[in-house]
Amino acid sequence: MAENSIVLGMADLMVVPAPIKLITLGLGSCIGLVVYDSFAKVAGMAHIMLPDSRGLSAAEKVGKFADTAVPALIEEMLKKGATRPRIKAKIAGGAQMFSLPGASAEFLTVGAKNVNETKKRLARMGIALIASDTGGNKGRTIEFSTSNWMLKVKTLGKGISEI
Amino acid sequence: MCDVASFNEQQLDAIREVGNIGTGNAATALSGLLSRMIHMDVPKTELVSIYELGGHYGDPMQVVGAVFVRSSGGFNCSLIFIQPEEDAQLMVELLLKQQFGTFIPYSEVPQDITDSALTEVGNIVLSSFLSSINMLLGTQYQISVPGVAHDMLSSILDVVASIYGQMGETALLVNTELKVEGLEEGRKISGHIILIPDPDALGILLRKLKVI
16 A cells, blocks of 8 residues: 655654654754654654754744653654553664864764764663664655654665665 | 844945955966966855855855865954855866876876865965954954865865854855866856854954954
8 A cells, every 4th residue: 555755854753653654854964853653553753853942942943852752742642542562762863974073063063963862862761772774974854654663764875774 | 243144234344345355366376377367256245044055155055175274363254255166176287287287087086185285275265354454453363274175065164064053043154266267168167165154253353354
């Protein structure tokens, strides 16, 4: 059965019932976080931009920061029928697009910080992270299939892998 | 820290003038390097939603070549020189032909050499930009070693989101398009120079320009 596709933009967060394909294009330092419950047949994705909301205003999109996106995504999953022990997570992204030897700028390494914070938040909520493709210096486009629960990761010059 | 959304026309115009002076100098440097005339568009000061950066400069999935530098000192900022990948390749071919006298297709040159050529062009263009704007502002500055990347436009522009995302949802960018003229029929080399002031340097910038 063909899956309809939904493309998530920056800071978007969404939970959908199968069969729908969730897509995020051109992740650089951002993270594509996928969570799913294959029994309840629901899956969610968030396009996380930064690690820590540092208590920023509530008006910001919850998907923007790892510390707000992870709890919001899990809560949404539970509302749609998932149960916490069955939820599994996969992540991709968190590259460092430019390395400038000798330059000290916090924002250049935001990719690695996004990865760490996302992993930490998942662990804190007791969600199993079963696959990841993170770091490096190349952008990624990701597609999550709710038919086989696989995350397809496309990297320029390296081709496609499935995790 | 300034809220970029509250900037008035006069302030945005003054910032645009900084872009004008920077790009003018950068275009002169590029022209000297390639021995070609350079057409320069009128710079724009743009307030862009950080959620829409990917699509703002074209197709988010378009492959681009980009050179990035960081400048610190009296006015902290980052600069990026971004070109469609084909344009960057053509520019490297043109440069190598001038250096060595013979044409060598891009695909036959090892990547460390093409990247080094691309980085050097970016470095010269962006250093010229920085030297003129710091002269205008009367500020001292240091420039980082340039970084180079070939990737999807939207992944490259994540760097802007990571600079502006922590303080809000809007980025202030000064963007100018350059085009190399006098190329063979059907060929094109264009590029954008984008100035990304640090959010906490915007106040300094406005004060230096006497529009605050």
